[in-house]
Amino acid sequence: MTALVITWLMVGYFVALHGIYLLLTLLAARTLLRLQRYRPIEQLPLAHSQLMPPISVLVPAYNEETTITATVESLLQLGYGEFEVIVINDGSRDQTLQVLIERFGLLPYPAAYRVQIPTQAVRGIYRSVRYPALRVIDKDNGGKADSLNAGINASRYPLFCGVDADSILERDSLQKVVQPFLRVPEMVATGGTIRAANGCDVRGGALHRVELPRNPWALLQVMEYLRAFLFGRLGWSSVNAMLIISGAFGVFRKQTVMDVGGYRTHTIGEDMELVVRIHHHLRAQGKPYRIEFVPDPVCWTEVPEDRQTLRNQRIRWQRGLSESLNAHWGLLFSRRGGWPGWVAFPYMVLFEWLGPLVELLGYLWTTWAWWAGFISGQAFSLFLLVAVGLGIVLSVAGVLLEQWSFRMYPTVRQMLLLVLAAVVENLGYRQLNAWWRLVGLYRWARQKEGSWGTMKRKGNWQAPG
Amino acid sequence: MMAKPLCATHVLVVEDEPMTADLLRFVLERQGYRTSHVVDGLAAKAWLQGPERVDAMVLDLLLPQLGGLDLLRWLRVQPSRALLPVLVLSALDGDDVAVQAFRAGASDYLRKPFNPDELLARLRRCMESPAQDLAPAASRHG
Amino acid sequence: MADLRMPDVPLSWALALAWTTLGLVLLMVLALWLLRLWRLWQAPRQARFAARWQPLLLGVAAGDDLPEALPVLAAHERWPLLLLWLQLLLTVEGRSRVRLAALGRALGLTSLVRKRLESRHPPERWVALLALGALGDGQDVPPLMARLATAGPQTVLYLVRAALMLDPAQAPAAARHLLARSDLDLARLSLLLRPCAGPLGQALRALQPPVNSAKAVAEVQPWLCWLRLAHALRQQWPLSVLQPALQPGLDPELTLAALRLYQGEAGDAVVSAHAGHSDWRVRVQVARALGTIGSPQAVPVLLGLVTDTQWWVRYRAAQALLRLPGQTPELVLSRIAATGDRYARSMAEAVLAEQQGSV
Numbered sequence: 008m009t010a011l012v013i014t015w016l017m018v019g020y021f022v023a024l025h026g027i028y029l030l031l032t033l034l035a036a037r038t039l040l041r042l043q044r045y046r047p048i049e050q051l052p053l054a055h056s057q058l059m060p061p062i063s064v065l066v067p068a069y070n071e072e073t074t075i076t077a078t079v080e081s082l083l084q085l086g087y088g089e090f091e092v093i094v095i096n097d098g099s100r101d102q103t104l105q106v107l108i109e110r111f112g113l114l115p116y117p118a119a120y121r122v123q124i125p126t127q128a129v130r131g132i133y134r135s136v137r138y139p140a141l142r143v144i145d146k147d148n149g150g151k152a153d154s155l156n157a158g159i160n161a162s163r164y165p166l167f168c169g170v171d172a173d174s175i176l177e178r179d180s181l182q183k184v185v186q187p188f189l190r191v192p193e194m195v196a197t198g199g200t201i202r203a204a205n206g207c208d209v210r211g212g213a214l215h216r217v218e219l220p221r222n223p224w225a226l227l228q229v230m231e232y233l234r235a236f237l238f239g240r241l242g243w244s245s246v247n248a249m250l251i252i253s254g255a256f257g258v259f260r261k262q263t264v265m266d267v268g269g270y271r272t273h274t275i276g277e278d279m280e281l282v283v284r285i286h287h288h289l290r291a292q293g294k295p296y297r298i299e300f301v302p303d304p305v306c307w308t309e310v311p312e313d314r315q316t317l318r319n320q321r322i323r324w325q326r327g328l329s330e331s332l333n334a335h336w337g338l339l340f341s342r343r344g345g346w347p348g349w350v351a352f353p354y355m356v357l358f359e360w361l362g363p364l365v366e367l368l369g370y371l372w373t374t375w376a377w378w379a380g381f382i383s384g385q386a387f388s389l390f391l392l393v394a395v396g397l398g399i400v401l402s403v404a405g406v407l408l409e410q411w412s413f414r415m416y417p418t419v420r421q422m423l424l425l426v427l428a429a430v431v432e433n434l435g436y437r438q439l440n441a442w443w444r445l446v447g448l449y450r451w452a453r454q455k456e457g458s459w460g461t462m463k464r465k466g467n468w469q470a471p472g
Numbered sequence: 473m474m475a476k477p478l479c480a481t482h483v484l485v486v487e488d489e490p491m492t493a494d495l496l497r498f499v500l501e502r503q504g505y506r507t508s509h510v511v512d513g514l515a516a517k518a519w520l521q522g523p524e525r526v527d528a529m530v531l532d533l534l535l536p537q538l539g540g541l542d543l544l545r546w547l548r549v550q551p552s553r554a555l556l557p558v559l560v561l562s563a564l565d566g567d568d569v570a571v572q573a574f575r576a577g578a579s580d581y582l583r584k585p586f587n588p589d590e591l592l593a594r595l596r597r598c599m600e601s602p603a604q605d606l607a608p609a610a611s612r613h614g
Numbered sequence: 615m616a617d618l619r620m621p622d623v624p625l626s627w628a629l630a631l632a633w634t635t636l637g638l639v640l641l642m643v644l645a646l647w648l649l650r651l652w653r654l655w656q657a658p659r660q661a662r663f664a665a666r667w668q669p670l671l672l673g674v675a676a677g678d679d680l681p682e683a684l685p686v687l688a689a690h691e692r693w694p695l696l697l698l699w700l701q702l703l704l705t706v707e708g709r710s711r712v713r714l715a716a717l718g719r720a721l722g723l724t725s726l727v728r729k730r731l732e733s734r735h736p737p738e739r740w741v742a743l744l745a746l747g748a749l750g751d752g753q754d755v756p757p758l759m760a761r762l763a764t765a766g767p768q769t770v771l772y773l774v775r776a777a778l779m780l781d782p783a784q785a786p787a788a789a790r791h792l793l794a795r796s797d798l799d800l801a802r803l804s805l806l807l808r809p810c811a812g813p814l815g816q817a818l819r820a821l822q823p824p825v826n827s828a829k830a831v832a833e834v835q836p837w838l839c840w841l842r843l844a845h846a847l848r849q850q851w852p853l854s855v856l857q858p859a860l861q862p863g864l865d866p867e868l869t870l871a872a873l874r875l876y877q878g879e880a881g882d883a884v885v886s887a888h889a890g891h892s893d894w895r896v897r898v899q900v901a902r903a904l905g906t907i908g909s910p911q912a913v914p915v916l917l918g919l920v921t922d923t924q925w926w927v928r929y930r931a932a933q934a935l936l937r938l939p940g941q942t943p944e945l946v947l948s949r950i951a952a953t954g955d956r957y958a959r960s961m962a963e964a965v966l967a968e969q970q971g972s973v
Contacts, residue, residue, distance in 0.1 A: 047697050048737045052489055052704050059801045136967045178536050189799050385623040396635035403642045410649055422646055491701045498672040587708035588676055
């Protein structure tokens with residue numbers, strides 16, 4: 008019976024999906040175990056060395072007048088030896104630049120630097136009188152990627168760290184995220200863990216106390232971030248096949264990024280596109296390199312709290328994914344592809360890119376087939392168990408792993424909430440996500456210029472025209 | 473000539489590292505001082521803006537929220553606290569840290585790891601020296 | 615046709631999977647619960663542990679003599695106590711450190727440390743090495759030195775630190791080994807080897823690489839390693855030692871490494887010779903070095919550098935001008951104004967403002 012065959016195929020898809028996630032979680036657990044052993048020595052009071060590799064922190068900002076001073080103040084307080092903070096004002100239409108000038112005593116100064124990556128016109132460069140580590144670039148609007156490129160052009164140090172204007176960093180975030188560069192000379196990029204700041208006690212741009220969000224959407228995202236962005240990426244990172252570093256916090260070797268041409272403008276997912284391009288480029292050249300993920304919670308950011316914003320964000324992410332994959336088919340099964348080309352990229356294509364299509368078809372089809380009597384109750388329940396049940400198992404495993412390793416949510420109430428979120432995540436949230444991603448896929452395919460939507464809280468990035 | 477206060481000398485310890493803070497408080501209390509402890513720069517600022525009287529301060533430079541140097545510069549322009557003896561304790565191993573600390577208004581400077589006996593001696597000397605205006609030059613001349 | 619019919623999903627499979635799924639979820643929730651219970655049980659134990667030991671440790675560090683009767687140390691408490699002890703040890707120096715070491719030996723931590731030197735896990739070995747530097751004695755040194763050759767880039771730093779803290783006479787051998795390595799993390803080295811930078815630096819100086827007949831650097835790479843290692847160890851070497859690397863026309867990296875080291879009181883002529891170097895980083899170091907030399911002859915050179923096109927050069931030159939003895943801010947500003955370069959003037963004003971700071 009073809010109906011049964013199709014059902015088995017659907018089951019097979021979900022078994023494969025969850026199987027891979029299980030593998031990633033086990034790899035992540037093994038890495039975490041290894042990293043746990045470093046805790047005692049990290050807690051010893053061995054002083055800060057000012058010989059650590061200097062870093063340029065790049066902060067693209069568009070219409071951030073309410074939050075930019077708090078962010079910059081907290082960045083200037085980072086516990087790191089030598090670093091500079093470059094804020095790139097991407098043609099904001101509000102008072103972002105004025106607010107910065109006032110608070111930090113900015114004065115214009117002439118800069119002569121080689122423009123190595125073309126960007127929109129730079130209107131002026133300012134340096135702070137009081138904080139020599141701070142510079143602000145004022146330029147015409149060009150999007151986040153363009154701003155980052157302008158920041159890279161102006162940066163002085165061999166490493167740069169891209170952060171979002173609303174990222175909240177810990178004092179030792181920079182130290183933690185630069186550690187892999189010290190351990191492994193071939194490191195070219197590291198990504199930090201992003202956690203949801205909703206519900207947390209944030210004062211003056213710094214995190215005071217961690218708490219779970221009250222908003223259900225945000226809570227589900229906390230769970231999702233743990234499963235997918237923490238353990239998923241950690242797993243991929245352990246085999247040097249991490250294809251995404253979040254734009255909210257990542258450190259890159261400037262030379263490598265310049266070699267591949269900087270961030271690509273007119274792309275929605277510029278953060279992923281860059282990393283895939285780096286993999287593609289360096290794999291093709293056969294040069295040894297590593298891209299790693301730092302699991303410590305180092306960066307906190309507000310996640311969408313209402314359906315509409317979340318939907319727009321996920322649509323945007325899927326379009327970004329599509330663009331990144333579409334630009335680098337050469338990596339897929341390439342001769343020197345290694346783990347990125349032979350495992351991670353196909354995984355992305357099958358389970359993340361086309362995944363929503365298969366998943367939704369699976370649900371719809373099996374439900375209809377059972378209702379219409381083409382498949383038996385056992386087959387249907389088998390499918391559901393594999394699709395939803397295994398998902399719940401993996402989500403709860405994520406909660407357990409988080410409790411064991413970082414324990415950011417230690418109380419009973421928080422643990423129960425997370426377990427509840429783990430269950431609910433699979434009973435509707437993921438399916439809804441799959442639908443949104445399908446919309447994103449469709450839109451990309453139709454090359455629609457959907458707007459990026461607006462975060463109801465504050466300013467936003469305009470999609471490049 | 474000011475009369476010696478009847479209550480014990482009060483020292484504020486501004487230090488975020490737990491072991492160092494414990495050691496400082498232990499050593500100071502052994503010496504008969506009364507200690508208060510805050511863990512970050514902003515809390516220190518709030519504390520110093522309060523009414524409580526303090527006779528000296530031991531300040532770590534690497535603090536969360538507000539750095540030690542910035543706190544010190546702010547302190548030196550506060551009318552009520554400008555003459556407070558401040559002993560700066562720092563883990564930074566840079567060349568100019570001591571110079572920057574003194575410029576910001578430190579009464580004395582000690583590197584970590586430190587000798588507890590030396591810390592006590594220096595602190596005592598800070599407190600016994602005649603009070604001086606340690607504010608940075610420009611703000612003094614208005 | 616009937617043969618091609620796929621059998622239906624047996625009920626047993628579906629049930630088995632259902633029970634397994636449910637079982638796994640319940641198991642993990644149980645594990646969460648047990649984890650929490652374990653932590654709850656552990657927390658007061660840790661508090662009692664700290665309450666028992668911390669006052670003793672702090673007391674010894676503050677100047678107490680070792681008590682005759684030490685509290686009993688259970689086997690599973692030895693490692694946590696070692697960590698606590700080590701935290702305190704690294705916070706103090708001088709006599710406190712000596713007393714803490716004596717306490718550690720009295721508590722029998724030395725045998726624990728020696729055993730953990732062979733641990734499978736690098737971080738444990740490193741903790742043991744840090745402790746060994748205070749707890750060990752002469753017999754521990756030869757095995758440490760023997761392991762230098764095969765040690766990884768981080769472990770070697772801990773080995774050298776421990777060996778030199780126990781026996782500074784090993785400095786020449788350690789310096790030779792460090793020079794021969796190309797995989798050192800200099801930032802970490804600077805941190806970890808700070809306590810033994812004295813003897814190590816001295817030994818390093820004796821290992822100056824060869825010069826050719828023209829008193830210049832014979833080969834670049836050995837000099838580069840040597841100078842960079844010296845900089846990481848915060849050495850201050852006289853001009854005579856650095857001169858071969860300060861000859862004009864050499865590899866800019868070499869000139870840079872030599873200038874970074876220079877903190878002396880003479881030789882502004884040699885340093886100033888590089889003021890027109892094409893690499894801006896060299897010019898920055900020239901400005902910085904001239905500031906530390908403090909010779910009034912440096913003023914014209916610095917005035918030239920303060921009008922440089924590179925921001926960092928102007929910055930360091932302005933700082934250096936303000937640092938020179940006998941240069942009041944007003945004098946410096948008037949001199950700079952005389953150059954007619956408004957960028958230089960604004961830089962000087964910025965540096966002055968930064969030195970006064972504001973909150």
